[in-house]
Amino acid sequence: MRRRKELTYRVGIFNTENEAIEAVNALERAGFTRQELRVITKDRDHSRRIESETDVHADEMTDLMLTRAAADDRTNNDLGVAAPVPVSGLNMGVFGGVAFPNNGILAGAAAYDSDSTIESALIDIGLDEGDAGACRDAIARGAILVAANMGDNQLADGPDLSVGGTAEAVFRDNGAARIL
Numbered sequence: 001m002r003r004r005k006e007l008t009y010r011v012g013i014f015n016t017e018n019e020a021i022e023a024v025n026a027l028e029r030a031g032f033t034r035q036e037l038r039v040i041t042k043d044r045d046h047s048r049r050i051e052s053e054t055d056v057h058a059d060e061m062t063d064l065m066l067t068r069a070a071a072d073d074r075t076n077n078d079l080g081v082a083a084p085v086p087v088s089g090l091n092m093g094v095f096g097g098v099a100f101p102n103n104g105i106l107a108g109a110a111a112y113d114s115d116s117t118i119e120s121a122l123i124d125i126g127l128d129e130g131d132a133g134a135c136r137d138a139i140a141r142g143a144i145l146v147a148a149n150m151g152d153n154q155l156a157d158g159p160d161l162s163v164g165g166t167a168e169a170v171f172r173d174n175g176a177a178r179i180l
Helices: 017-029 044-053 061-072 115-124 129-140 163-173
Strands: 009-014 037-041 058-060 079-082 092-095 098-101 109-112 144-149
Touching: 009 017, 009 129, 009 163, 017 037, 017 044, 017 144, 017 163, 037 044, 037 061, 037 129, 044 058, 058 061, 061 115, 115 129, 129 144, 144 163
Parallel strands: 037 058
Antiparallel strands: 009 144, 037 144, 079 109, 092 098
16 A cells, blocks of 8 residues: 655745735746645635735635534534524624624634644644644734645755755745744
């Protein structure tokens, strides 16, 4: 039986959308394909511009968490979903014990139960287990992750002429706050 080869990513953490967009474009100019790149943002608000100005899809952490919760087949242990409950006789809804006007639209909110679940979602998509905590913290503060697939693990580290060295140089040139 043949083992599946594990992915290795070099990750740049960027504080602004501009920096992330420039990094993606520079990585493509350096020879990376869009299939070798992964962008991870906090939510849809943080991914729209990146997707519109590059040809790379941006994963939103909220979607990754929903996928992770479904894959875990847990009954809302990691993900709490809440919706307004109508209050009898009033056009009001209740959420978390607080009444608010109910416009008839069912609204939902997702809340994360634990940091380890977020880290697990990041590991599921191929990020290194040792980097998951730093990535989780960066995303929580609104930073954007740009990850370049290094392919064969042997090429991930080494001299500046390696695939990993190329990605790291691009990240540095485009203002990465941190490189993992």
